[in-house]
Amino acid sequence: TTLTLGMAHAQSPELSDPPEIEGEVVGDHGSHTLRMGIGLAESSPQYLSSQYFGEILEQRTDGRITVNVFPNSQLGDDVQMMEMLQTGTLDMTYPSSSATTGYVEELAAFDLPFLLPSREAAVAVMQSDVAQGMLDAFEGTGLKALAFSENGYRQLSNSARPVSSPDDVAGLDVRGLSVRTMENPVHLAIWEALGANPTPMAFGELFSAMEQGVVDGQENPWSTILTSNFNEVQDYGTETRHVYTPFIMMLSERTWDRMAPEYQELVLEAARQSAEYEIQLSAEYDDWSRDQLAERGMEITRLDDEQLAAFQEAVQPVYEEWAPRIGEDLIADIQKIVEESSN
Ligand code: KDG
Structure with a gap:
């Protein structure tokens, strides 16, 4: 008899190696052990690039700065961990920008649906002066925002039915899907506009909430x-790409203030380098993850232009409600960067 072994699924796509670490070892300004909490798993681009961040610092300080990354929400969710940074009980975290709008309201611009049509456009915005201004605006909150990177294009998944239209979300003859969202008012508005029952919930509680049927679905990048x-x-996934979410790597201001200026500069540099690497990994993961999910039995729906337009139209009220509150000028500035990036 032949023993049939199930084909083992690859755990990751072919990933670029981290860029070589360059630059001299900086002078001795004492030792720091930085504890960083994240929501995502060890195989995520966020975790891998956070490890790289640690390697840069370790190498360039001869081991005087080390970074310990705690994955899987084991230290708390995005909001809780930012509070821990404020009180100084945690050094670093790496939330979605959507979780930070309580500190810097303008960041809600990123939550507007279908704002960033391509990864190139998103990267151009994240590297712009407008985005740097948002990072600077954390000054005085107790959070030192270091760099933007990519969480990515969010897609809908659910356990109830295939979804290819807002009507499928709203469920004309059946009930609307209950969809877990991040704790962000624009996201709530998006899912309300689509006819779902949005339920804000911490990421760390999401898996068991779906397992127990507390919610039907959620939305996150394919890689997540x-x-x-x-x-x-x-069982079902739909490629909606309704929002592009950035991540923001951040440090407790208390930890920052304890660091020598040379170390602060190095931390900023390492954050930017690892953010760039994260964006690359995230791009490598994106479509590959969708195809892996299909291979593992998820029914994936990809929308044609007309179907996508139906989603875009359904969320128009979100713009009408939120654009004036977020700032029409800011949104226009972002749209200008988007246009320029596609030239
Ligand atoms: O580490 C990041 C996660 O905590 C979280 O931001 C992921 O997009 C996310 C979500 O849906 O909560």
């Missing part, structure tokens, strides 16, 4: 859906 094993409890 895969690396957090959501396909074990979600």
